[in-house]
Amino acid sequence: MAQKVQRVKGVNDILPLEAKQWQALEHIVKQVMDRYAFGEIRPPIFEKTELFARGVGEDTDIVSKEMYSFSDMSKSSLTLRPELTAGVVRSYIQNNLQQISPVQKLWYEGPMFRQERPQKGRYRQFWQFGAEAIGSPNPEQDAEMIALFYAILKELGIEKSVTLKINSIGDGESRALYRSALQEFLRPHLSLLSETSQKRFESNPLRILDSKAPNDKDLVKDAPKIRECLNDASATHYAEVLKMLEAMDIPYVQDDLLVRGLDYYTHTIFEFTSNALGAQDAICGGGRYNDLIKELGGQDVPAIGWASGIERLLLVVDELQPLKTDSGLDLFLIVQGEDIRVKAPKLIHEWRSAGLNCDLDTLRRSMKAQMREANRQEARYVAILGEEEFDQGVVQLKNFETGEQEAVSFNDVVSTIKKALSS
Numbered sequence: 001m002a003q004k005v006q007r008v009k010g011v012n013d014i015l016p017l018e019a020k021q022w023q024a025l026e027h028i029v030k031q032v033m034d035r036y037a038f039g040e041i042r043p044p045i046f047e048k049t050e051l052f053a054r055g056v057g058e059d060t061d062i063v064s065k066e067m068y069s070f071s072d073m074s075k076s077s078l079t080l081r082p083e084l085t086a087g088v089v090r091s092y093i094q095n096n097l098q099q100i101s102p103v104q105k106l107w108y109e110g111p112m113f114r115q116e117r118p119q120k121g122r123y124r125q126f127w128q129f130g131a132e133a134i135g136s137p138n139p140e141q142d143a144e145m146i147a148l149f150y151a152i153l154k155e156l157g158i159e160k161s162v163t164l165k166i167n168s169i170g171d172g173e174s175r176a177l178y179r180s181a182l183q184e185f186l187r188p189h190l191s192l193l194s195e196t197s198q199k200r201f202e203s204n205p206l207r208i209l210d211s212k213a214p215n216d217k218d219l220v221k222d223a224p225k226i227r228e229c230l231n232d233a234s235a236t237h238y239a240e241v242l243k244m245l246e247a248m249d250i251p252y253v254q255d256d257l258l259v260r261g262l263d264y265y266t267h268t269i270f271e272f273t274s275n276a277l278g279a280q281d282a283i284c285g286g287g288r289y290n291d292l293i294k295e296l297g298g299q300d301v302p303a304i305g306w307a308s309g310i311e312r313l314l315l316v317v318d319e320l321q322p323l324k325t326d327s328g329l330d331l332f333l334i335v336q337g338e339d340i341r342v343k344a345p346k347l348i349h350e351w352r353s354a355g356l357n358c359d360l361d362t363l364r365r366s367m368k369a370q371m372r373e374a375n376r377q378e379a380r381y382v383a384i385l386g387e388e389e390f391d392q393g394v395v396q397l398k399n400f401e402t403g404e405q406e407a408v409s410f411n412d413v414v415s416t417i418k419k420a421l422s423s
C-alpha cells in the first residue's frame with residue numbers, strides 16, 4: 001500500500017459535522033457585526049514580511065520566532081499572516097478608506113499562521129474573527145468595541161463564564177514614564193530574572209509583567225503599576241471607558257499585569273479569558289493602536305480592535321453551551337426497484353431546483369440500508385418510491401419525527417414539506 005500523507009503538525013481538519021458548529025458561530029458573528037454596523041473586509045492571506053516586522057514589531061515572539069516566511073520567484077520575502085490588524089491597516093491606507101468615511105468599522109474572519117508549540121487551544125493554523133474601528137480617538141469607540149464582543153458572547157450564552165480583563169498602557173508619554181519606573185524597580189533584581197526577561201529589560205520591559213517564569217511572577221507582584229503612571233489625558237480616557245462599560249452592565253476586572261504580546265498597542269488593552277480552557281485561556285484579545293497607521297505610512301489616525309480565536313472559542317462553547325445545529329436535510333428519497341433508480345434522478349433534480357435539500361443513494365443499496373442512511377443523515381422526511389408509487393405519480397412521504405406517512409403526488413412534495421417546516 002502507498003504510504004499515507006499526514007497533515008502538518010499543529011493544523012486541523014474541520015470535518016462536516018464540526019463545520020456545522022463553525023457555521024452556527026459564523027452566523028451569529030455576522031448578525032452581530034451587522035447590528036453594530038461593521039462591514040466585512042477580506043484582505044489577502046499573505047503579505048510582504050516587512051508589514052508584520054514593522055506593524056507587529058521585530059522584537060515580538062510572533063515576528064522573531066513564529067512567522068511562516070518564504071521567498072517567491074522575484075525573491076521578495078512574503079509571510080503567511082500571523083494576525084490581521086497589520087493587513088487591515090495596510091489595506092485601509094492603500095485603498096484610501098478614510099475618504100469614504102472618517103470612521104471605518106471593519107470585521108474579518110479567516111485563517112492565521114504562527115509557528116508556536118502546538119497544544120490544546122494553540123495551533124499553527126488557527127482561525128480568527130476580529131473587528132477594527134479606525135478613525136475615532138474617543139472612549140466611546142473603545143466601549144463599543146468591547147460591547148461588540150460581549151454581544152457575541154451573549155448570543156452564545158456564555159457571557160457569564162468569561163472574564164473581561166482590562167488595563168491601560170496609556171500614551172507614549174505615560175509609557176516612557178512607566179518604563180523608567182519599572183526598570184528602576186527591577187534593576188536591583190536583574191540577575192534573578194529569567195533569561196528572556198533579562199533580554200527584555202532594555203528592549204521591552206513591560207513584557208516582563210506577563211512572564212510565566214515563577215521567579216519573574218514573584219518579583220513583578222510588587223512592581224509599580226502602570227495605572228499610577230498614566231498622564232491626565234490617558235487616565236481620563238481610561239476612566240471614561242470603564243464608566244461606559246459599567247453603564248452597559250459589562251463586568252470587567254482591572255488587571256495591572258495585563259500587557260499584550262504585540263507592539264502596536266496604546267491606551268486601553270483587554271482580553272476575554274475562560275476557565276474552561278487550560279493554559280491557553282484567552283478567547284479574545286485586543287486594544288487601541290493609535291500610532292500604527294502613521295507608522296505604516298498613513299495619516300495620524302487612531303484605531304482600536306480585537307480578534308478572537310475560533311477554535312478556542314468553540315472549545316469553550318462546546319464545554320458550556322453547545323451550539324444547536326441540525327443536519328439541514330429536508331428529504332431522503334428511498335428508491336425500490338431497478339427501473340425506478342433510473343427515474344429517480346430527474347425527480348430529485350426537480351425538487352432540488354425548487355429549493356429542497358434532498359439526497360438519495362447512489363450505491364444501489366437495499367431499502368433497509370437506504371433507510372439507515374436517511375437516519376444517519378438525520379433527514380426530516382423520507383420519500384419512498386417503488387414501481388407502484390411511480391405508476392400512480394406519488395411517493396410515500398414519511399415524517400421521521402412523528403412517524404406519520406401519507407401518499408403525496410410528485411408535484412406536491414416540495415410544497416407539503418415546505419409548509420410543514422414553516423409551521
Ligand code: HAM
Nearest residue numbers: 083085121122123126282283284285286305306307309
Ligand atoms: P492575539 O492576542 O495575538 O491578538 O490573538 C487574538 C486571539 O487569537 C487570542 O486571544 C486567541 O483566542 C487566538 N489565538 C492566538 N494565537 C493562537 C493560536 N496559536 N492558536 C489558536 N488561537 C490563537 C491579535 O491577533 C491582534 N491582531 C488582535 C487585535 C485586533 N488587536 C487589535 N486589533
